[in-house]
Amino acid sequence: MPRSNAAELITLRVNIVKELRNKWKKERERNPYVNEHFGGFVNELLHDILEKDEFLRHYAPFLSEEGCTRDTLYIKDFKENKITEIHLSENKLHCSLCNSFACFHIQFAMATPRVAKLNLELETIDADIEEAGQQVKKITSSRRRRNTISRN
Known part of the structure; x- marks a missing residue:
């Protein structure tokens, strides 16, 4: 089958x-309008992911995913200049910054793929993702300790 000049392997x-x-x-099986070619299906799936990422950048430009551990997703809120922790407990996401189950941070987290990795077995999370999340956790903890000490 000839390959298009615009295609890349x-x-x-x-x-x-x-x-x-x-x-x-x-x-x-579910939808007869799905692309009948496997390669076309994969291309459409990847394009959808790119569109979702672009939507998040437009919808919430002041939020960014900072890291992930096995049980916590860290999201930087540039408006508040704080990092929030999103925890999964009892099948509900909880935002530590807003102390809420339905805030803007939760909506943002629900649109990220890493939220699906919360509370999964440790082997399923990439080592670099876990390491980045642990670094964010250390930074957040040390900032909280400094703020608590400075208030006393």
């Missing part, structure tokens, strides 16, 4: 291709 891990192919088959 990329390498995907075998397990990712299997997951994508299973998702494509399930989607085709």
Whole structure:
């Protein structure tokens, strides 16, 4: 099959291709309008992810995902100049900054892919993601201690 000049070959891990192919088959069973070509389906899926990221940058330009540990998602709020911790407990997300289950930070967290990794087995989280989350946790804890000491 001839390749378009605008196309580029990329390498995907075998397990990712299997997951994508299973998702494509399930989607085709449910929805007859899903792309009939596997490559087209993957392209549309990746394009949707890019659009979602662009939407988040437009919808909440003052929020950014700072890191993730096994049980906490850290989100930087540049308006408040604070980092909030989003915890999953009893199948509900809780924002430590707003002390809420339904604030703007929770809405932002729900749109990020890492929120699905909260409270999963440690092996499923990439080591660099866990390390970044632990660094954010240390910084946040030390800032809280300094603020508590300066108030007393």
